[in-house]
Amino acid sequence: MFAYIIRRLVAAVLLLLVVSIVTFAIFFLVPRAAGASADDLATRYVGRTSSATATHEMAVKLGFTDPIYVQYGRFLKGILAGADYDTGPTTVHCPAPCLGYSFITQNPVLPDLLDRLPVTISLAVGGAAVWLLFGVATGVISALRKGSVFDRAAMGVALAGVSLPIFFTGLLSLSIFAYSLHLFPGGSSYTPITENPGRWAYDLTLPWITLAFLYAAGYARLTRAGMLETMNEDYIRTARAKGLPERVVVVKHALRSTLTPILTIFGLDLGLLLGGAVLTESTYSLPGIGAYAVQAINTNDLPKVLGVTIVAATFIIVANLVVDLLYAVVDPRVRL
Numbered sequence: 001m002f003a004y005i006i007r008r009l010v011a012a013v014l015l016l017l018v019v020s021i022v023t024f025a026i027f028f029l030v031p032r033a034a035g036a037s038a039d040d041l042a043t044r045y046v047g048r049t050s051s052a053t054a055t056h057e058m059a060v061k062l063g064f065t066d067p068i069y070v071q072y073g074r075f076l077k078g079i080l081a082g083a084d085y086d087t088g089p090t091t092v093h094c095p096a097p098c099l100g101y102s103f104i105t106q107n108p109v110l111p112d113l114l115d116r117l118p119v120t121i122s123l124a125v126g127g128a129a130v131w132l133l134f135g136v137a138t139g140v141i142s143a144l145r146k147g148s149v150f151d152r153a154a155m156g157v158a159l160a161g162v163s164l165p166i167f168f169t170g171l172l173s174l175s176i177f178a179y180s181l182h183l184f185p186g187g188s189s190y191t192p193i194t195e196n197p198g199r200w201a202y203d204l205t206l207p208w209i210t211l212a213f214l215y216a217a218g219y220a221r222l223t224r225a226g227m228l229e230t231m232n233e234d235y236i237r238t239a240r241a242k243g244l245p246e247r248v249v250v251v252k253h254a255l256r257s258t259l260t261p262i263l264t265i266f267g268l269d270l271g272l273l274l275g276g277a278v279l280t281e282s283t284y285s286l287p288g289i290g291a292y293a294v295q296a297i298n299t300n301d302l303p304k305v306l307g308v309t310i311v312a313a314t315f316i317i318v319a320n321l322v323v324d325l326l327y328a329v330v331d332p333r334v335r336l
Contacts, residue, residue, distance in 0.1 A: 008321055012317055016317055019314070023310055027306050038059040039052070039056050058103075078094065092106075095108075113307055113311055118193075120273070120290065122200065123208070123211065125270075131211070136219055142154045143224045158220045167283050170279070173206055178206065210280065223262060227255070236249060263323050267319040275313070
């Protein structure tokens, strides 16, 4: 088990290094290969309204005229040890891990992301708990009652949940439950959990349900398919022949075998949401990382977009690392 954990940790670190290389290539190497000059890259930092002279001076200060390997080394050093940015009259130090410095807002990127991170974590974790509970439970019941009215109705709702985009269900939910029935608050409503846990849950209930409606549908269908396949296995018939209660047969034997693919997509889905639930945050006007990324794209603020990309990729890698470790708990054969 210890060797398995070490292998997973080493693989995660190497994958983070690969992510840094790919991210740097997308933002700096690909534009140069497409014909962009050092001054063109600098305009993404200082804005398009800057003069040509000022843009060229900034390109030199940022090191865009240096060789690519020197730029990547500086980029990686900034993440690991921090970086200094010459803004003209002064030099600003960005402490490690430095994910960039926005010359438009005159602020490092990481503190802005940390300010918005609790909103995204609250949305992602709460929504994940709802869709995992209801999706898996619905899939198990549908499999045990195959062909029943509940099975057909649940799979019909699941199909609608997968098909409908979240900006449609989100706006529809706001129109009905927030503005017509006044059961939940409208958009832009968020209270930190440290201030009022009850209000925090109340403000996020509608976004959680909207987000869970999209994801729970896929989990219900996946769980149902896995349970139908597993319930016909020989070891399930053996467990029943031994006189085990049906609850033990379903939960301990059948459901446990079905959890492996569910854990796989759960790690990916949760990691993606922690990197920014763009549509949900935009629909409900929540000040999370997703809304921060949209704002950065609209203002052509490259360091912010770069920082969000690195954070999102890191969350996905960490989420998959946790899933790999959970594999060893759910299925001991993975340890070998």
